[in-house]
Amino acid sequence: MARFLMEFMMTKPRCLLIANFAPLSSIWDMGRGMRTALENADVSVMEYLRSDFPNEGLNRIMVKMIAEFKGPRFVLDINANENYRVPNGSLYDAYRLPRMSFITDSPLRHMAKIQAMPENSILGLVDGDFPDILADFPCPSRCHIPFPHAGPPPEPAPLSNDQRDIPVLFVGNITSAPSQDDFLTRHGGSDRGLRKALSQAVEAARETDAALYALCKAALPGKSPQDWLAATNDLESHLISTRRIALLNSLKQRKIVYCGVIDPSLRTALPGTMEDRGAVTFEDAADLMGRARVLINSSPSFRNGAHERVFYGLSRGASVVTEPSRFLTPAQATALGITPLPFAADRAATAIDHAMARTDDDRHTAQAHYARTHTWTQRMETVLTCLKDQFWTTP
Known part of the structure; x- marks a missing residue:
């Protein structure tokens, strides 16, 4: 044996x-x-x-x-x-x-x-x-x-800052989602106490990195796991859609290249100043990341994790601006070339400026750290x- x-x-x-x-x-x-x-x-x-x-x-x-x-x-x-x-x-x-x-x-x-x-x-x-x-x-x-x-191993010869022709790239779909009032009615009905607790959960989700499931579970005591599941999925969908719309509107004075699917009902809520490339394959999006100075990733789903776009962007040498998360310490984020987005969308430009200031030497240091830790x-x-x-x- x-x-x-x-x-x-x-x-x-x-x-x-x-x-x-x-x-x-x-x-x-x-x-x-x-x-x-x-x-x-x-x-x-x-x-x-x-x-x-x-x-x-x-x-x-x-x-x-x-x-x-x-x-x-x-x-x-x-x-x-x-x-x-x-x-x-x-x-x-x-x-x-x-x-x-x-x-x-x-x-x-x-x-x-x-x-x-x-x-x-x-x-x-x-x-x-x-x-x-x-x-x-x-x-x-x-x-x-x-x-x-x-993500994959870093590109062996990433473009320099001077060679990157896309100042800011935003990748992510903007789909129809429940409004806050729809969310409150769907999961709180006419119960004033539940609606207040759910409103507080929405506020905490927007302003902190608290786990979405924990917020909904606390707001709906005595409910079943299936109730918490439905509420969390609706809250997540609401956050993703409203957050991306708010960020793009806050940056309407910037040159933004956008890739993703936009629900027709939401198109008028978005600024007409962005360059809309529409839906592209993820491989094509990754190639655009290789041409971008800054990649914006808005994915408020992961409060103690990170979306794959973060790492594919790093592999292509982009400076990444993404949602706050407990997954990476501030020191780790800095070493990787990651700048956290402020919870307040109207302050997003500050994060973009910080990411834009990163040098070619910063990029090489970040990619070396990324290659050792997150592929x-x-x-x-x-x-x-x-x-x-x-x-x-x-x-």
Whole structure:
């Protein structure tokens, strides 16, 4: 047995990557980044490409194929997709096949799929506050691990400040969302006490880095986790839309290049001075980041984490201005070339000026720090260590 175990652990691991074909979304590029990091770590990767038209037959063939490998093996997916079943439970558990799912958003956005995960699985959470959510929603996964967003290795020859022809780049969709009054009515009804508590939650979400789920849970005592889920998702949608509109209007005197989908009903709420490139693929957006002096990332979802645009922007040499977060200390943010956005949107120009003042030497220092700390290479090291501890100590 000792010899068999030694041979098992010395065998090159194999991974079935369930990748998502979604060019307008970052999950397509993140999947490619994770695959490259795994292959650089000497993991053999077989890729199943999913989209909105599932191919269950092919998935089952590929699962069976990797399960027949006698060495260390696992499935890596994004957002708990492809939860196929057999008569006695999960397809993956039937093959004793470990699975790691990278949850790219709040778990509340994918809860039904998370609760359908196999027992032999790990959840990777992008925000340090998100484990508190899972405490209220039992799921079968063996454990969850910190798995913050990341990015690719830095570009080897980033453009200098003088070569960058986009002063300020703003990437992110502006979609329809509940108004504050809609939010209060939907979750507080006519109860004055609940409406007041929810109003205070909205105010705290706008002015602090408090976790959104904790705010809604505190405002709705005695309600069910499903009530907290619905309220938090609505609050998040409201914040994203209103925050991005407020920021763009506060910067209407600046030359802003904007990329993203804008809901037609909200277009008149935006300044006509910005250069609207419309919807672009995430890969094209990353190329624009390589030409930008400053990248603005507004994603108030992550109070103890960071959006992937932060790290893809850093990889392309942009100075990043992003939402405040407890994920990075002020010293860490400075080392990475990150400037926090003020909670007050009308003060955003100050943050832009600060980021604009960063020099080419600052960029080289920031990229070196980024390369050591926040690429997919570091994230995959965490995954492989957890798989070894949880599943690969015995064949």
